[in-house]
Amino acid sequence: MGWGRDMGLERAARVLSRVGVLVVAAPVAALAEGAPSIEARPMLGAMQTHNVAGLAVVLGLILFATILSLVYLRERVGWTRKERALQDELAQLRGAHDRAEMLLHSEHQVLIAWAGRGEPSIVGDAGFAQDFRNQDARGIQGASRHLLTFGTWLTPQDAQLLEAAVATLRERGTGFRTNLRSLAGRFIEAQGQAVGGRALLRLRETTEERRELIELRHTLDEAKSRLAALAGLLDAIPQPVWHRSQDGALTFVNAAYAAAVEAPSRETALHHGLELLDRSAREQIARQVRRPGLAPQPLRLSAVVAGARRTLDVSESTLEAGRVGIAVDVSELESVRADLQRQMDANVRTLDQLPTAVAIFDARQRLIFHNAAYQRLWDLDPAFLEGRPLDGEILDRLRAARKLPEQADFRSWKADVLAAYRAVEPTDTPWYLPDGRTLRVVADPNPQGGLTYLYHDVSESMKLASRYDALMKEQAETLEALKEPVAVFGADGRLTVANRAFAATWRLDPATLAGKPHVDAVIAACRALTPDQSPWAGIRQSITGLSETRSGHGCRLDINDGTVLDCSSQPLPLGATLLTFIDVTASANVERALTEKNDALERASQLRDTFVHHVSYELRSPLTNIIGFTQLLGDETVGALNERQREYSEHIMRSSAALLVIINDILDLASIDAGSLELQRETIDVRSTVEAAARGIEDRLAESDIGLDLDVPEDIGSVFADGKRVRQILFNLLSNAVGFSAPGQQVRVEARREGTALRLTVIDRGRGIAAEVIDRVFDRFESNTLGTKHRGVGLGLSIVRSFVELHGGRVEIHSAPGAGTRVTCLFPVETPPGKGSLAEAAE
Numbered sequence: 001m002g003w004g005r006d007m008g009l010e011r012a013a014r015v016l017s018r019v020g021v022l023v024v025a026a027p028v029a030a031l032a033e034g035a036p037s038i039e040a041r042p043m044l045g046a047m048q049t050h051n052v053a054g055l056a057v058v059l060g061l062i063l064f065a066t067i068l069s070l071v072y073l074r075e076r077v078g079w080t081r082k083e084r085a086l087q088d089e090l091a092q093l094r095g096a097h098d099r100a101e102m103l104l105h106s107e108h109q110v111l112i113a114w115a116g117r118g119e120p121s122i123v124g125d126a127g128f129a130q131d132f133r134n135q136d137a138r139g140i141q142g143a144s145r146h147l148l149t150f151g152t153w154l155t156p157q158d159a160q161l162l163e164a165a166v167a168t169l170r171e172r173g174t175g176f177r178t179n180l181r182s183l184a185g186r187f188i189e190a191q192g193q194a195v196g197g198r199a200l201l202r203l204r205e206t207t208e209e210r211r212e213l214i215e216l217r218h219t220l221d222e223a224k225s226r227l228a229a230l231a232g233l234l235d236a237i238p239q240p241v242w243h244r245s246q247d248g249a250l251t252f253v254n255a256a257y258a259a260a261v262e263a264p265s266r267e268t269a270l271h272h273g274l275e276l277l278d279r280s281a282r283e284q285i286a287r288q289v290r291r292p293g294l295a296p297q298p299l300r301l302s303a304v305v306a307g308a309r310r311t312l313d314v315s316e317s318t319l320e321a322g323r324v325g326i327a328v329d330v331s332e333l334e335s336v337r338a339d340l341q342r343q344m345d346a347n348v349r350t351l352d353q354l355p356t357a358v359a360i361f362d363a364r365q366r367l368i369f370h371n372a373a374y375q376r377l378w379d380l381d382p383a384f385l386e387g388r389p390l391d392g393e394i395l396d397r398l399r400a401a402r403k404l405p406e407q408a409d410f411r412s413w414k415a416d417v418l419a420a421y422r423a424v425e426p427t428d429t430p431w432y433l434p435d436g437r438t439l440r441v442v443a444d445p446n447p448q449g450g451l452t453y454l455y456h457d458v459s460e461s462m463k464l465a466s467r468y469d470a471l472m473k474e475q476a477e478t479l480e481a482l483k484e485p486v487a488v489f490g491a492d493g494r495l496t497v498a499n500r501a502f503a504a505t506w507r508l509d510p511a512t513l514a515g516k517p518h519v520d521a522v523i524a525a526c527r528a529l530t531p532d533q534s535p536w537a538g539i540r541q542s543i544t545g546l547s548e549t550r551s552g553h554g555c556r557l558d559i560n561d562g563t564v565l566d567c568s569s570q571p572l573p574l575g576a577t578l579l580t581f582i583d584v585t586a587s588a589n590v591e592r593a594l595t596e597k598n599d600a601l602e603r604a605s606q607l608r609d610t611f612v613h614h615v616s617y618e619l620r621s622p623l624t625n626i627i628g629f630t631q632l633l634g635d636e637t638v639g640a641l642n643e644r645q646r647e648y649s650e651h652i653m654r655s656s657a658a659l660l661v662i663i664n665d666i667l668d669l670a671s672i673d674a675g676s677l678e679l680q681r682e683t684i685d686v687r688s689t690v691e692a693a694a695r696g697i698e699d700r701l702a703e704s705d706i707g708l709d710l711d712v713p714e715d716i717g718s719v720f721a722d723g724k725r726v727r728q729i730l731f732n733l734l735s736n737a738v739g740f741s742a743p744g745q746q747v748r749v750e751a752r753r754e755g756t757a758l759r760l761t762v763i764d765r766g767r768g769i770a771a772e773v774i775d776r777v778f779d780r781f782e783s784n785t786l787g788t789k790h791r792g793v794g795l796g797l798s799i800v801r802s803f804v805e806l807h808g809g810r811v812e813i814h815s816a817p818g819a820g821t822r823v824t825c826l827f828p829v830e831t832p833p834g835k836g837s838l839a840e841a842a843e
Contacts, residue, residue, distance in 0.1 A: 109204035110147065114170055115197070122147065124203075154188075155181050162190055170199045179206070239329065240276055240305075245322045248286070249273065260305045260327075276327060277303050277314065285316050289323060298328070305329065356456055363449030365391045365421060377455055378403060391418060391451075405431050417443075421451055430458075438462055484582055485565075491575025493519045493544045505565075505581065519543050529559050535567065542569040543577045556588070557581075564588035627656045679806055681830075684723035686716040686751055686758065693730035694749065697738060706738050707746035716751055719758050720830045725803045730760065732800050733823050737764035740821065757809070758827040769815040777813065800825070 110124035146152060150159040158180040165176045173194035180188040187210045191202045231254075234241050240257035242250055250273060253266045260276055263269035275282065281301045288299065298313040305312070311333075316325035348369070351358050357374035361367055366388045375385060378398055395414055398404045407413040420427050420443035431439040440456040476497055479486050485502035489495055498513045506526045523536050530536075535555040542553035550571040557565045565581040572578050633641065634649045641649065690712050701708055730749070737747045741764045750761040769777060778801045800823075801811045808828045815821035 109202060112148070112201040112203070114199040114201075120148070153182050153184075155183060165190070165192060166199075166201060169194065169201070173199070237326075240327045241325070242276075243322060243324050248282075248323075250275075251322065262306060276305070277301060281314070285314060285325070289316055289318055300330065303327070356454055358455075359453040360446070361391050361421075361450045361453075363421075365418070365450070367391070367394070368450075374455070377457075402434055405433060420445070484580060486581075487522075487579045488572070489519055489543045489577045489579065495519070495522055496576070502581075530557050531560060532558060539567060539569060539579070542571075543579070556584075623656055627653065630656060679722040679725060681720055681722055683718050683720055684726065685718045687712045687714070689723055689726050690730060690749055690751055690760070693727045693734065696727070696731050697734045700735070700738050701747075704738055704741070705743040706741050708734075709746055709748040711748060712751040716753065719827065721807055721827060722803075725806070726760075726827075729800050729803050729825060730762070732797065733762040733825075736797065736823075737762050737766070737821070740764060740766035742766065753829070756829050758829055759824060760827070761822060761824045763820065763822045765820040768817045768819050769813075769821055770817055774813060774815055778811070797823075 110122060112120050112122050114120045150162050154162065161178065162180060165178065168174045169176065169192040175191075175193040177189070177191045180190055182188055186205055186207045189202075189204045189206045191204075193200055234254040235256075237254060238256055240260045241254045242257055243252040245251050250270055253269050255266060257276060258264075258266040258269045261269055261274040263272070263274055268274075277285070281299075281303070284301075285299060288297070298315045301312050301314050303310060303312050310329050311331045312327040313330050314325060314327045316323050348371075351369075351371040352373075354371060355373055357377040358369075358371045359367060359374050360369040367385060367390075368388065370385055375382060378394075380394070380397070384397075392414065395404065395417065399410060405413075417429075423443075423445055426442055426444040429441050429443075431441050433439060437457060437459050440458045442454040442456070444452045444454070446452060479488075479497055479499040482499055483501055485505045486497075486499050487495060487502050488497040494516045495513060495518075496516060498508075500510075502508070503510050503513055506529060508522075508525055512525075519540060523540055527533055527536055535557055538553055538555055552571065553569045555567050557567055559565065562585065563583060564585045566584045568580050568582075570578045570580075630649055630652045634646070634653060690710060694708055694710060697708075700706075734747060734749070741747060745765045748761075748763040750759070750763070752759045752761075778797050804811050804825050804827070808830075809826045812824040812826070813821065814824075
């Protein structure tokens with residue numbers, strides 16, 4: 001715009017200059033034409049006056065144009081200078097803008113600025129927003145709105161936090177700095193501050209920085225843990241360990257070092273610079289470490305360790321950060337060497353006392369040690385043995401004295417004997433001497449070279465073995481004479497002895513048994529004759545088992561031909577096992593018959609119970625319908641009944657109710673058998689429960705003309721039990737008592753507390769129960785009229801006993817013919833939940 005203004009001024013100056021020139025040029029031209037005539041002088045005078053005025057105007061314009069041109073030139077110079085300054089400033093601003101853009105885009109960050117209530121300005125790269133990069137589809141405005149809608153790319157908590165912080169920044173200018181998490185899992189650093197009257201929000205992605213920080217922290221933790229482990233390892237080492245800096249000062253010592261210098265802690269040792277070695281020893285170590293090209297060797301030095309003079313092997317090595325050293329206590333080395341020498345001397349004395357001949361030869365096959373038994377065995381000259389002869393020389397002397405086994409090719413035999421020096425494993429060879437003795441010669445190669453010979457005289461052992469073989473043959477003949485099958489298996493599980501009865505019973509080939517087959521082969525052959533394979537696993541376990549405590553095993557085997565055998569295995573010395581079989585076919589047949597009979601009785605009982613259970617469930621539903629329709633008829637809701645119909649309806653009702661009671665009793669017993677019946681315990685009043693049970697039988701008492709005496713104290717209290725089942729127990733007992741009582745008699749109910757038990761007793765004065773019947777009264781379906789009109793299916797007392805036992809109690813019955821019956825139910829008094837004692841439960 002400055003340049004346009006300059007061009008306009010320049011054009012105006014040019015126009016004014018041209019006008020001035022024209023105005024001046026016109027009068028001059030008129031004067032040049034000549035003087036005017038006389039007639040024209042007046043007119044010329046007027047014209048001259050007019051020309052003078054015009055000339056003055058022209059001169060004024062010329063002066064104005066000149067001044068204007070000078071002003072223009074002066075302003076043009078100033079405008080050119082300002083234009084150059086503005087261009088320089090523009091270049092600087094463009095450079096600053098480029099640098100700002102470069103810095104802004106050097107990392108994922110966005111700057112958002114609010115000036116007043118207007119729309120914010122957004123610059124930067126918002127790559128951390130999940131879908132903000134798709135600006136082509138959204139446009140800049142859409143991307144801005146997406147970025148400012150924090151909830152679309154931040155987690156809900158962080159979005160709320162940032163919105164609240166931005167609102168506070170815009171309203172109060174309160175700055176903030178916080179870390180956020182985007183929905184894409186990236187970490188964002190948000191910084192807000194007020195700058196120049198504007199609210200500025202900076203969002204910068206710090207995912208990589210946080211990842212690097214986590215990795216660095218992980219590396220630091222690993223380094224710390226390794227350093228701690230190394231320090232712990234060094235503290236666990238019993239030898240003193242230290243580290244010195246370049247100037248020789250201690251920077252680290254372990255716990256053993258602190259104990260060696262008698263410091264309470266390693267920090268104290270480092271603080272006071274307590275040295276384990278004296279100055280001369282440290283200087284000697286330093287000189288050795290400074291030697292170029294030589295590996296550090298341990299120095300044996302003397303030092304005071306924990307108040308005692310000890311000998312140490314000290315080693316130090318040079319590191320970049322100084323030197324590390326360790327001191328190993330070798331004071332015990334000399335004593336150990338002395339002990340070793342004493343032990344060797346003791347071993348020599350011990351070997352001299354052994355009856356086994358021992359000779360030790362070195363790698364050059366020279367004798368370096370022999371015991372007294374060796375000299376006595378071969379009767380060699382002691383001076384000859386002290387001269388450390390060669391092994392071959394000793395063999396030659398013994399052959400000359402005819403003390404070695406007779407050999408047709410002695411040279412080859414001698415070479416075979418001396419070949420043991422080149423062997424890796426020990427050799428064991430028998431020597432049969434001419435004097436009748438038998439030697440077991442063991443040649444054991446030494447780790448350092450050479451041989452150790454052991455000469456065992458086994459003559460007596462061979463005699464004992466011969467006697468043992470004779471005894472075994474005698475025992476085998478004895479076993480062969482037995483009629484029962486007998487077999488003996490060794491510790492390795494192989495058959496050692498089997499008599500003819502064993503082979504005949506199991507149909508085994510004697511030739512196969514003579515080959516000492518393994519127990520698995522014997523069982524495989526015998527298993528084909530038995531239908532049941534399970535006992536053989538136990539038999540095999542008893543023979544080959546690895547149990548430390550061996551014990552006998554017994555089982556029964558059924559053979560396909562009907563024979564029954566009782567098998568018994570008994571452990572023998574040295575890991576052997578004796579296996580015997582006894583024919584028990586006759587007794588097994590009797591036992592099997594009894595078992596089958598018992599199983600048949602149990603199946604019959606189970607079949608009866610199953611039938612009753614199914615029938616009771618099937619009868620209950622139609623019976624319930626009968627009772628419901630009978631009640632509907634009795635209520636005369638469907639029409640009036642005459643007297644006979646009403647009587648029939650009542651009879652059906654009573655019979656149906658009695659049948660329903662029987663079915664319910666059967667279902668209760670079925671539930672008890674299935675274990676699905678659970679007691680509904682509650683705190684019940686004893687007196688009220690007894691009275692409720694008595695009310696349920698009032699009609700039968702009146703019908704049979706039986707009296708009822710309730711002996712229940714007022715302070716009997718309450719118990720924690722199933723009230724419904726207790727009433728059912730009393731009802732069944734009272735029904736039996738009424739059924740077996742004669743008209744005019746009385747039934748008595750007693751309730752007493754005895755310690756921690758509640759006793760409920762029902763007493764009648766009826767006919768009583770005979771001794772042969774009283775044991776079966778609690779059995780199911782056991783019904784005995786005992787000469788009375790009472791009829792029943794025999795479930796009442798069975799249910800009584802089942803319910804009492806479910807409560808944890810018991811039932812007692814005492815009766816005699818003509819003396820009536822006394823049935824007592826004992827219930828344990830349990831403490832209900834929330835009660836602290838039996839006294840509280842009684843309340």
